[in-house]
Amino acid sequence: MTRRVPFLVALAGAAVVAALPSAAAGAEAADSVRARFTKYEYRIPMRDGVKLFTSVYVPKDAGGSKPYPILLNRTPYSVAPYGSDAYRDSVGPSDVAAKEGFIFVYQDVRGRFLSEGQFVDMRPHVPAKGPKDVDESSDTWDTIDWLVKRVRFNNGKVGVWGISYPGFYASMAAIDAHPALVAVSPQAPIADWFMGDDFHHNGAFFLPHAFNFYTSFGKPRPEPTTKWTPRFDHGTADGYEFFLRAGPMPNYDRKYLKGEVAFWKEVMAHESYDAFWQARNTRPHLKGIRPAVLTVGGWFDAEDLFGALETYRSIEAQSPGSANRLVMGPWPHGGWSRGSGDALGKVTFGQPTSKFFEEQIELPFFRYYLKGGDDPKLPEAYVFETGANAWHTLDAWPPREARPVAFYLSAHGRLSKEPPAETAEAFDEYVSDPEKPVPFIEDVNIGMEREYMVADQRFASRRPDVLVYRTEPLEEDVTVAGPITASLSVSTTGTDSDWVVKLVDVYPDDYPLQPDETTAERDRPAHSKMGGYEQLVRGEPFRGKFRRSFSKAEPFVPGQVDKVEFALPDVFHTFRRGHRIMVQVQSSWFPLVNLNPQTYVDVNQATEADFKKATQRVWRTKDQPSLVRLGVVGN
Numbered sequence: 001m002t003r004r005v006p007f008l009v010a011l012a013g014a015a016v017v018a019a020l021p022s023a024a025a026g027a028e029a030a031d032s033v034r035a036r037f038t039k040y041e042y043r044i045p046m047r048d049g050v051k052l053f054t055s056v057y058v059p060k061d062a063g064g065s066k067p068y069p070i071l072l073n074r075t076p077y078s079v080a081p082y083g084s085d086a087y088r089d090s091v092g093p094s095d096v097a098a099k100e101g102f103i104f105v106y107q108d109v110r111g112r113f114l115s116e117g118q119f120v121d122m123r124p125h126v127p128a129k130g131p132k133d134v135d136e137s138s139d140t141w142d143t144i145d146w147l148v149k150r151v152r153f154n155n156g157k158v159g160v161w162g163i164s165y166p167g168f169y170a171s172m173a174a175i176d177a178h179p180a181l182v183a184v185s186p187q188a189p190i191a192d193w194f195m196g197d198d199f200h201h202n203g204a205f206f207l208p209h210a211f212n213f214y215t216s217f218g219k220p221r222p223e224p225t226t227k228w229t230p231r232f233d234h235g236t237a238d239g240y241e242f243f244l245r246a247g248p249m250p251n252y253d254r255k256y257l258k259g260e261v262a263f264w265k266e267v268m269a270h271e272s273y274d275a276f277w278q279a280r281n282t283r284p285h286l287k288g289i290r291p292a293v294l295t296v297g298g299w300f301d302a303e304d305l306f307g308a309l310e311t312y313r314s315i316e317a318q319s320p321g322s323a324n325r326l327v328m329g330p331w332p333h334g335g336w337s338r339g340s341g342d343a344l345g346k347v348t349f350g351q352p353t354s355k356f357f358e359e360q361i362e363l364p365f366f367r368y369y370l371k372g373g374d375d376p377k378l379p380e381a382y383v384f385e386t387g388a389n390a391w392h393t394l395d396a397w398p399p400r401e402a403r404p405v406a407f408y409l410s411a412h413g414r415l416s417k418e419p420p421a422e423t424a425e426a427f428d429e430y431v432s433d434p435e436k437p438v439p440f441i442e443d444v445n446i447g448m449e450r451e452y453m454v455a456d457q458r459f460a461s462r463r464p465d466v467l468v469y470r471t472e473p474l475e476e477d478v479t480v481a482g483p484i485t486a487s488l489s490v491s492t493t494g495t496d497s498d499w500v501v502k503l504v505d506v507y508p509d510d511y512p513l514q515p516d517e518t519t520a521e522r523d524r525p526a527h528s529k530m531g532g533y534e535q536l537v538r539g540e541p542f543r544g545k546f547r548r549s550f551s552k553a554e555p556f557v558p559g560q561v562d563k564v565e566f567a568l569p570d571v572f573h574t575f576r577r578g579h580r581i582m583v584q585v586q587s588s589w590f591p592l593v594n595l596n597p598q599t600y601v602d603v604n605q606a607t608e609a610d611f612k613k614a615t616q617r618v619w620r621t622k623d624q625p626s627l628v629r630l631g632v633v634g635n
Contacts, residue, residue, distance in 0.1 A: 029089035036060060037091065037104070041084050044107070044146045046117075046139055048132045053114035053224075054143070055079045057091050057104040062153035069157040069370035070147055071102040074140065074169040076217075078113045079106035082226045093161050093185075093337065093366075094358040100367060103154055105147060109169060110139060114224045121263045122168065122193060124279035125175060136172035144178040157370045159183040163334045164304060165190060171282050171311055174289050183369035185362065187296040188304040188333055189311050194277040194550070196306025199267065202566055203543035203550055204498055205603070207594040208239055209303070209448040210267065211252060218261035232256070239446040240439050243591035248611075249604045268604040273550035283310055287318035294365045294378075295324075296357075298331030299386060300344055300453035305569045312397070326397050327361055328572065329353050329384045332450040336362075345451035347535060350389040385479070386537075387505065387574035398482030398570065402631035407471070407581065409618060409626040415469040415583055419627075420620045427617040430465045430586075432497070434595045434611040437588035438465055448592060457504050457534040460584060467618055470506060470582040478575045482631035484538060484568040488585070489624035491562065492544075494598035494614035495555040499564050500589045501628065502539035504582035505575055507532060534582060540568040541593045545600065555600035561617075561624055583628055587616050 038058050043051040062068050071092060081088065088106075092098040111119025126135045144158050158180045162170040167189030174184040194200045199210040215232035234242050246252060249268060257264055270276040293315055297308025312326040330349045335341055341354030364376035379393035410416045411426065420426065441452045442459040449455075460466045486501040509531045545553035547564045556562060575581050588595060596603060597610040618626050 026089045030087040033057070033089065033091055033098075034087045036098075037087070039084055039087055040151075041082075044143055046110070046134060046142045048134050050110060050115075050117035050134075052107055052110060052116070052139065052143065053079065054105060054107040056147075056151055057088075058151070058153065059101050059103065062103070064153070067153050067155035068101055068103045069155050069159065070105055070144075070151065071097070071366065071370075072105045072107065072140075072143065072147070072158060072160045072173075073162050073166055074107045074109050074136075074143070074160070074173070075162065075166045076109050076112040076119065077165065078226070078228070079108050080113075080226065082114065093362060096358050096363050097366065100363060102159075102366070102370070103151060107143060109136070110134075111221070113226060116224065119221070122190065122280040125172065125282070125285045127285065136169055137175045140169070140173040140181075141176065141178045144180055148180045155370075156180055157182050159185070159366050159370050161185040161187060161366075162189075163187040163337060167304065167307070168282065171286065174291050174293060175285050177289070177291050181291050183294070183366055184291045185294040185296060185365065186311050187308075187336070188298065188301055189282075189295070189307045190304055191283055191307035191310045191314075192277075192281045194273050195281075196310070196569065197304050201306075201541055201593075203273070203546040204541040205594045206448065207243055207591050208446070209592075210264075212447050214261050214264050215257065218263050220260065220262070234446050237446050238444045239591050240444070242446065244437070248606045248608055249594060250607075271602050271604050272546070272553055283314040286311065286314040289315050289319040289322045289324070292323035292365070292369050293325065294327065294362070296327045296336060296362075298333065298335050299328055299384070299571065299573075300331060300335075300450075301333045302448055302450050302453050303333045309570055325365075325378055326381045326383070327357065328381070328397075328570075329357055330386050332453065345454050346456070346530060346533070347454045349384070349386070353384060356391070383572050385572050385574055387576060388477070388479070392572075398631055399633055402481045402633050404629050405632040406627045406629050407583065409467075409469045409583065409585070409620050411620065413469050415471045415581060420622055420625055422621045423623070424621070426621045427491075427619045428467050429615055429617045430467060431613055432465055432587035432598065432616050433613045434588070434598065437590035437595060438463055438586045440589045440592035452536070452592070454535055457502065457536055457582075457584060458532070460502075460586070461534060465586060465588075467585040468582065469584075470580045473508065473578050473580055474575055476577050478581065479573070479633040480575070480630045481570075481572045481633050483570050485565065485629040486540075486542075486568060487563065487565040487629065488626045489561055489619035489621075490544075490564055490626070491559055491617045491619070492556050492598070492614050493558050494612060495558060495600035496596055497544045497556065497598055497614060497616060498541050498587050498589075498593065498596040499544055500539065500541045500586045500593070501568065502584040503537045503568070503571070503628065504584060505535045505537050505573065506580035506582050507535065508578040537573050538568050538571050539589070540566070541589055542566045543596065543603075553600075561619055585618055587614070
């Protein structure tokens with residue numbers, strides 16, 4: 001059975017990438033669910049009187065001597081289909097979970113589709129609640145309390161799971177949890193919409209991702225409805241051209257949104273990490289967590305990689321002794337819930353990683369905590385090593401043996417472990433032109449193409465406004481695990497600038513033939529050969545005005561050398577023998593990141609006159625080095 005995408009893939013601003021069932025196949029799948037489950041619909045009252053629309057699927061063989069635990073999914077993306085005789089074509093987080101047997105519950109969150117109340121994006125948590133104060137934690141508590149008391153044949157134990165926005169609701173469920181809630185799996189959860197999830201990374205705004213999402217999701221709902229707002233018609237498939245032609249940020253509301261999307265206006269009014277964004281940071285509240293937690297993320301998640309890693313870290317730091325586990329696989333956003341997980345774009349992983357996750361990790365987790373039985377003894381961290389294509393069980397993440405190794409940007413485009421010796425002026429420079437920004441992908445796409453996370457970077461290497469540094473071919477494998485730190489000594493002729501740092505795996509020209517492989521490899525089809533491929537392993541932007549504080553911006557002094565230092569999300573990747581490690585530095589990544597005018601203004605309010613060319617310098621002297629620091633294992 002092809003599983004229906006359990007969250008809005010349009011969150012990436014791209015066409016639906018998973019193949020949804022045809023009408024006939026969908027009807028057949030729904031009949032299969034109908035044969036095994038009985039569906040009920042309820043409007044569950046919250047403590048302030050608001051009622052939330054909830055669909056409940058109870059196994060037909062449930063009875064007094066055979067109770068089932070409850071698995072709850074709370075979503076802003078609709079619990080459709082509506083009507084007690086209309087059945088979903090799949091239930092639960094996976095087909096194996098559906099066959100295992102749970103009572104599956106889906107709920108429209110407050111203010112979405114058929115639920116009453118007002119929807120609030122990333123509704124802030126209320127730590128000290130009065131009797132009528134509500135947030136997503138209280139709504140989950142009230143929902144669970146109602147379910148365990150009123151849904152027949154439940155065993156009194158509840159689990160919560162969700163991917164993406166529903167992953168955020170899963171995280172919120174774990175805070176001040178109901179006593180019946182014993183297991184939670186936040187999957188690609190949103191944690192912080194300014195620092196690293198979805199719409200901002202280090203203060204840099206992810207333009208097509210936010211715009212394409214909110215043109216539909218953000219439209220007002222005057223009353224409860226079962227209908228989605230139609231998606232925006234760009235009039236072209238070329239995102240680079242569309243967003244370049246759209247111009248400065250104020251144009252988007254004036255030309256396209258027409259003032260109808262309240263959250264877009266709020267985003268535009270809060271360029272820095274102020275109280276608005278800080279209130280939507282889930283991390284400080286992930287303390288005293290009682291349910292067992294299985295946080296899931298994908299190394300190639302273009303949307304919420306940050307959220308998965310930071311949710312795990314926050315619980316680990318603030319809830320000592322909790323059953324807190326992390327799973328990271330080679331997946332794009334939600335890729336573990338659809339498809340086989342054996343490839344992304346042209347990069348292959350050699351095994352069906354999604355099936356392994358569903359059968360060997362996710363189901364055993366929920367089965368043990370909700371049904372009892374033998375402990376599967378899941379490790380602290382189940383992580384997939386890309387490059388070498390292998391699963392690992394670890395007792396900590398990052399692995400304890402990872403040690404920081406500096407790779408310096410050096411003369412003649414070399415990436416070296418030796419620090420620079422130059423004492424006089426030594427730098428590399430390029431001109432950053434807002435009229436001709438560096439594209440983030442080579443092909444044409446209207447949104448945030450998920451494959452960009454592993455895309456070939458040769459097109460960027462050939463541009464004069466991208467600096468390229470690489471090692472010699474590696475004499476042995478180099479395994480990198482954990483976060484990456486970029487530390488750049490820079491100057492600009494402007495007063496603001498973005499700095500994009502990319503870590504790239506450069507394949508040898510004769511790939512897939514490796515030093516330890518046979519010449520039979522040459523018989524592979526031509527399209528499978530990736531000689532010279534420059535695979536993006538990790539890339540991240542940083543808005544330079546926030547180099548001292550995300551809450552208080554500061555201009556650059558033209559021509560003055562300054563330091564920009566920031567973390568890139570974790571990796572677990574092996575650069576194989578014969579490959580090269582490459583670092584690229586640039587000042588635009590368009591349209592993935594909106595254009596920095598390169599003058600010190602509020603980017604969200606900038607006019608066309610504010611956009612200027614700037615000459616960017618990356619310095620590499622003994623006193624002012626530029627480097628990336630990688631956590632290296634075993635070398």
